[in-house]
Amino acid sequence: MSILADPVPAIPFDARRLARSYYWRGYPVTQIAEELGLNQKTVQSWKQRDRWDDAPMIAKIEDHLEWRLNTLILKEKKTGADFKEIDLLVRQIERLARVRRYQAPGGHEGDLNEKVANRNAGPKKKAKRNHFTAEQAAELxxxxxxQLFDYQETWWNALSFRTRMILKSRQIGATYYFAFEALIDAIETGRNQIFLSASKAQAHVFRSYIVGFAKLVGVDLVGDPIAITSELVGENEPAANLIFLGTNSKTAQSYSGNFYFDEFFWVHGFEVLNKVASGMATHKKWRKTYFSTPSTVAHQAYPYWTGSRKNKGRKKAEQIDIDVSHEALKHGMLCADRTWRHIVTVEDAEAGGCDLFDIEELRDEYAPDEFANLFLCQFVDDSLSAFKFNDLTACGCDSLIDWTDFNIDAARPFGNQRVWAGYDPQGSAEGDNAALVIMAPPSEPGGQFRLLEKHQLRGLDYQQQAEFIVAMLSRYNCAYLGVDATGVGSAVYQLLAKGPLASIVARIDYSLDFKAQMVMKAQNVIRRARIAWDMGATDVMSSFLSIKKTITDSGRNVTFKAGRSEADGHADLAWAIMHVLINEPLDGKERPKATMEIF
Structure with a gap:
């Protein structure tokens, strides 16, 4: 019996497609080849190459519908039943087309169900601002x-303690972690989160992290403060406010919530500030978290860390003794004053999974005492330093608020106002950094210097260093550039003296007398608070603290060093700043010339 409903026409036809159609209807290759007048091997080859057996069921159904529909449409005399079947077949083809769209990338339920598709056809509701769904909260x-390191898990597991105080190494992700922790808490509990930093600019580091975290789940956070709502809290509950503050007690007094005090060992006037800060978390439901790298034993926060302030005014029998050694606090401990303390050095961080450091390289880069302070959580005794910590912190300001004429993101950050710059090149020691500072000089004799920009460089040759300086100063109206021309600095100076900065570059050649003169000038300026930098610039203060008075190898003269036998200028930021300050006469009264040669 023939499988063909109609004889094969004499005119050309798509034999391959027809053969496939009959195969999908269940006929064997041999019979198909015989009926269509084709070679059996040819049909077998089509079957294998086109993978007829692997075709999805929907393709086979569409083929059957198409052939049946074509047969009915070509029928000259149609009955009522034929028309009903044609209508049915057309609707089935439309349904299969919906299935195709659903299965394609980007398909959705509306492709299958017209009612669902039309459900969203009307005006769409505007997405809630700063709102997290339950699914977004869970994903965040x-x-x-x-992504938590072991020591960060330790902080996470210590959330039950009302007061946490953490002494940490530089750059181990503490600000990053606590920003994330606070956001999670705000979403899940609806509680306010307050971030207190040395300056508004530093507090905005928290904000930038939080905005980035929210984007991970498709939420764009806006506002300052940021008001967050969440399905986990409820529609009728007030928004959780994320508040970012500098160390200005007047702006902090009206807030309440969990508060995070960043780099509290480096702020000026900690005693007064802490009264306001701790007042924000008076209610027992709020948490207080202090975290910082260590500064000096003279800082007002040091007695809080050691617990000795708790003993003030108490009888000896009532006094407490707290072991704040690294060994005691390495894993975190709730102490007798109800404060949970934790110490995390850079070595602890590495052991806890943080592989972001090359510790041996850091040891080469920093003097031993500076490394111990920045990375091993050891406090500095500033009685040995040429500069006093309290004098340095008194020079801090909130640059984002106080300097309205400066915008670092602008093409011309300081407009056409003049600036002075100082450059301390990489020293002879392999681990040394170079530093460039850009400063606003006093607008009148005896006025204040302002540190606008600071950059530390490492691993650049003398030509790259010169090119970097030219690029940075091209954004400013620079009237003076002081460059240490000792060692590598000599090559940097020579390139600058032949380039676009030739008219303003000043050669500085170090000697014992001149180094002492620079330090004395800086001491005078700092002691009188005639210089200002952002309060978050802890690296600047640390750089000055690392400079110590010492005796020369001959034992005959006094000099100033930063801890290395070969790198007198290792405190690169401090020396670069002093290259600027020395352009002003020692009495600070005469207006200096735009350029100068110093020998």
Whole structure:
């Protein structure tokens, strides 16, 4: 019996497609080849190459519908039943087309169900501002917990303690972690989160992290403060406010919530500020978290860390003794004053999974005492330093608020106002950094210097250093550039003296007398608070603290060094700043010339 409903026409036809159609209807290759007058091997080859057996069921159904529909449409005399079947077949083809769209990339339920598709056809509701769904909250928490280092898990597990105080190494992700922790808490509990930093600019580091975290789940946070709502809290509950503050007690007094005090060992007037800060978390439901790298034993926060302030005014029998050694606090401990303390050095961080450091390289880069302070959580005794810590912190300001004429993101950050610059090149020691500072000189004799920009360089040859300086100063109206021309600095100076900065570059050649003169000038300026930098610039203060008075190898003269036998200028930021300050006469009254030669 023939499988063909109609004889094969004499005119050309798509034999390959027809053969496939009959195969999908269940006929064998041999019979198909015989009926269509084709070679059996040819049909077998089509079957294998086109993978007829692997075709999805929907393709086979569409083929059957198409052939049947074509047969009915070509029928000259149609009955009522034929028309009903044609209508049915057309609707089935439309349904299969919906299935195709659903299965394609980007398909959705509306492709299958017209009612669902039309459900969103009307005006769409505007997405809630700063709002997290339950699904977004769960995903954000999953991301947060999946990337914690061991020491950060220790902080996470200490959330039950009302007061946490953490002494940490530089750059181990503490600000990053606590920003994420606070965001999770705000979403899940609806509680306010207050971030207190040395300056508004430093506090905005928290904000930038939080905005970035929210984007991970498709939420764009706006506002300052940021008001967050969440399905986990409820529609009728007030928004959780994320508040970012500098160390200005007047702006902090009206807030309440969990508060995070960043780099509290480096702020000026900690005693007064802490009264306001701790007042924000008076209610027992709020948490207080202090975290910082160590500064000096003279800082007002040091007695809080050691617990000795708790003993003030108490009888000896009532006094407490707290062991704040690294060994005691390495894993975190709730102490007798109800404060949970933790110490995390850079070595602890590495052991806890943080592989972001090359510790041996850091040891080469920093003098031993500076490394111990920045990375091993050891406090500095500033009685040995040429500069006093309290004098340095008194020079701090909130640059984002106080300097309205400066915008570092602008093409011309300081407009056409003049600036002075100082450059301390990489020294002879392999680990040394170079530093460039850009400063606003006093607008009148005896006025104040302002540190606008600071950059530390490492691993650049003398030509790259010169090119960097030219590029940075091209954004300013620079009237003076003081460059240490000792060692590598000699080559940097020579390139600058032949380039576009030739008219303003000043050669500085170090000697014992001149180094002492620079330090004395800086001491005078700092002691009188005639210089200002952002309060978050802890690296600047640390750089000055590392400079110590010492005796020369001959034992005959006094000099100033920063801890290395070969690198007198290792405190690069401090020396670069002093290259600027020395352009002003020692009495600070005469207006200096734009350029100068110093020998």
């Amino acid at each position: 928490r999953r991301i947060f917990e999946s």
